[in-house]
Amino acid sequence: MNYVFDNDLHIHSKLSLCSNDPEQNCERILQYAKDNNLKTICITDHFWDEAVEGASDWYAKQNFGHILAAKPIPQAEGVRFLFGCETELNKHLTLGLSKEKYDLFDFIVIPTTHFHMKGYTLTDEETASTESRAKAWVKRFEAVLNMDLPFHKVGIAHLTCSLIAPTQEEYLEVLKLIPQEELIRLFSRAAKLGVGIEINADDMRFSEDEAEVILRIYKIAKECGCKFYCGSDAHHPKSLERAKKIFEKAITLLGLTEDDKFII
Ligand SMILES: [Zn+2]
Ligand SMILES: [Zn+2]
Numbered sequence: 001m002n003y004v005f006d007n008d009l010h011i012h013s014k015l016s017l018c019s020n021d022p023e024q025n026c027e028r029i030l031q032y033a034k035d036n037n038l039k040t041i042c043i044t045d046h047f048w049d050e051a052v053e054g055a056s057d058w059y060a061k062q063n064f065g066h067i068l069a070a071k072p073i074p075q076a077e078g079v080r081f082l083f084g085c086e087t088e089l090n091k092h093l094t095l096g097l098s099k100e101k102y103d104l105f106d107f108i109v110i111p112t113t114h115f116h117m118k119g120y121t122l123t124d125e126e127t128a129s130t131e132s133r134a135k136a137w138v139k140r141f142e143a144v145l146n147m148d149l150p151f152h153k154v155g156i157a158h159l160t161c162s163l164i165a166p167t168q169e170e171y172l173e174v175l176k177l178i179p180q181e182e183l184i185r186l187f188s189r190a191a192k193l194g195v196g197i198e199i200n201a202d203d204m205r206f207s208e209d210e211a212e213v214i215l216r217i218y219k220i221a222k223e224c225g226c227k228f229y230c231g232s233d234a235h236h237p238k239s240l241e242r243a244k245k246i247f248e249k250a251i252t253l254l255g256l257t258e259d260d261k262f263i264i
Helices: 025-035 064-068 099-103 132-144 168-177 180-193 208-223 239-252
Strands: 007-011 038-047 080-086 108-112 152-154 196-200 227-229
Touching: 007 080, 007 132, 007 196, 025 239, 038 064, 038 108, 064 108, 080 152, 132 152, 132 168, 132 180, 152 227, 168 208, 180 208, 196 208, 196 239, 208 227, 208 239
Parallel strands: 007 038, 007 227, 038 080, 080 108, 108 152, 152 196, 196 227
Antiparallel strands: none
16 A cells, blocks of 8 residues: 555744744644644654753754743644654764653654754864765764664654755765665664654655655665655745645655555
């Protein structure tokens, strides 16, 4: 059976400083679930745990008290509306979430590809070239797999995010430079650990020419046995409105089935 788009485990609310959109509230997000027959959705605002050193100024404002304001999360019949977060991995490979807080979240999104945060997520050396960015992609993904995490409720966000490089051309180049054998090695481990791999709506808005380079990553993940969840990464209602169409196209292109679904 084909993968049914019935989940969205990466959604920002107005609490994320890069949203700050009063329209992007939990009620609106719940309405999106109802409109699209989604069974499981999760709010994942940007978060750096104040118990961990190493926040940037931007992350320091998005501490636990800040994202907790989303609670109580509204519920509706037939929809599980979960509470999660999108934390961060800084250039020292420190995760912005302490073990003590794992239980406070239903789902934890870990982004390894926020390469746009100059000097914070990558060292100057790592940003120097497409080759060094490709190496950083591997290193950061591997660092997460090496952590002691509750992988059954962890998702790796937007692995083919365009923030990986400053221009579209360089971005595609970085993806091409990640060796096949490294991808197989990483995704085989990811599959074994049971971590979710995100199909991110923004990542899936590519042109026909770009499709092969971007989809290669996920096709390898699928062959290695990884499980996938959908993540609109919406910061505004307009992203919620277009999500279904994007996911259904990606699901078809990747030939995903219900067996490929990450279940939380
Ligand atoms: Zn992100
Ligand atoms: Zn996000």
